[in-house]
Amino acid sequence: MVAPPPTAAGRGWLTTKVGEMDKPAALLRIENVSKQFGPLTAVDSLSLEIGHGEFFALLGPSGCGKTTLLRMLAGFETPSSGRILLDGEDIVAVPPHRRPINMMFQNYALFPHLTVEGNVAFGLRQERLSRAEIATRVEEMLALVRLKGFNRRRIDHLSGGQRQRVALARSLVKRPRVLLLDEPLAALDKKLRAETQFELMELQRKLGTTFVIVTHDQEEAMIVADRIAVMDRGRLRQVAPPNDIYERPNSRWVAEFIGEVSLIEGALRAGGILDSVFGPLRVPPNQTARGKVWLALRPEKLRLSTTRPEGDLNALSGTVSEIGYRGGVSIYKVRLADQSLIKVALSNSGPSSRLEVSIGATIWVSWPKENGVVLTQ
């Protein structure tokens, strides 16, 4: 076994509801952390908790402060204000070389003057372990990242994917409490990236190490992470499991950032009715908000029909303005009465699911009320 087994808290932490008495303390607590670069605020009084053994993703547009936050966790940047606690202890003053946190760099930062083995053993040599122990741990790690037999290979004689795995092995061999990964897969091609995502997840499950990954690929974040923090201009927009982020975004910004969405503005009134330019639309029950809101509709939760649909559905009529075939799905853009476009994705699961319409045809977009999400901001 390469690392100690996951702590008892393990993944259970995720499902534990806030406020329950037995909630274990988070492994990593970020309290009101800000980082200023001159006049620029890269991270803005951000607070976050990351649990034991969690696979946590930081997601956000370019320049929103993801790398800066990660570098503060690693110790390369000092927060302008706020605290960072690891197991309840403030580590802000601890220099990077004494933090039990390791980082996998975006460009991998492998040492060009060392072999694969030399790179992986680099951190262990610093711990004054015996030669034999170093050799065993390096072997174990190379086996784990499927690089057995590459020991004496020089770094510049490796492919991109192999380098990525050396970098991963080098940062994991020290058995860190937290592994930070800054866009670890950005340099890989699409197919390799998809494979590596699953390898990363498997590795994380095996080792039970807490992973914090930075990415601006939302699909990647949703695939690998237990929880995602969506960042925007140095602040957190939403922190939730991937499913919640997608199905229950807390704002228009998050809804539009993650996946595709169409928004219909309106005023909410009692009885679960939204008054919109298209008339009253039904929304999911138990809405507490009142006044101006937006109804968010994901393309794959909408249906299309050439005639007005029967039954208890919201239905809007429009004309087909564009059809995009994407293999597994077809995307239809429908122009509604107010000239806005709404996107509908139909799965091409069988010949019958193809809709025989052409551009300019009149069509009905419909959805059961549960498929919409009401957003207040």
Add this chain to the structure above:
Amino acid sequence: MRLWQRRAILLFPYAWLLLFFLAPFVIVVKISLSQTAIAQPPYVPVLDVSAGWAGLEGFFSALSLDAYRLLVSDPIYLLSYLKSLTVAAVSTVILLVVGYPIAYGVARSPRHWQPLLVMAVVLPFWTSFLIRVYAWINILQRDGLLNDILMRLHIIAAPQAWLASDTAIYIGMVYSYLPFMVLPLYATLEKIDMTLLEAASDLGCTPLRAFWRVTFPLSVPGITAGVLLCFIPIVGEFVIPDLLGSSESLMIGQTLWTEFFANRDWPVASAIAVTLLGILVAPIMLYERLQRRQLEMFE
């Protein structure tokens, strides 16, 4: 590009070497195998191509190793070589110790300052080499600037004799050759990716450990280049020891000058030059081999 053009470009460096290195070197070797004579040129035999085969035979039979025998038999030459190698080795070590921090400082300073700092390092080259060495004579002489300052600071009580000593030679060497050490070091240090140092510190290295485990091994090509660029010309240096050093023990360049101009002994002067080249080629080849193995060495 046409084939002959490509060939011409490939041939160019060889042609250059042939014309300006190999051909003169062959002539020097030839002279070193001759005997002195009161003649013009001052040695025999002289190759007479018009005499045909017989002339050629006569020429080769007249060649001898006498000049080299003299080099071995008279200790003055051996002492000169040793003196030169010692001065070159000590100067190069001092240059490395002084030059590395300078190069490191320049490479780690804000990017927009760096061109200015590099400029400052090469600035002395803008005045003539001779003028700079003469300036040192001025500074080092008995009533010169150095004694003046040291006495005012009460570090010494009476003026010291700096000039005409090995100290003066070392001062002159280090001063004159510093840019040759700093520039190649700067060029390699500046290229080192800073995230490598972050990675080292992430993996448990203090800044000092990170320097020895990452920066230093990666700067070895610069060290090699700087050491070669300083050591080789210093071994043959003539002007600095002649103007700043004492006349008691001569460096090989001075001995060569004496043989050539004072004694008009061209064969011995040539033999000194050929031997010097032989001595210098050995370390160059060694360095070349080392450079190839370096990468593995530092694991």
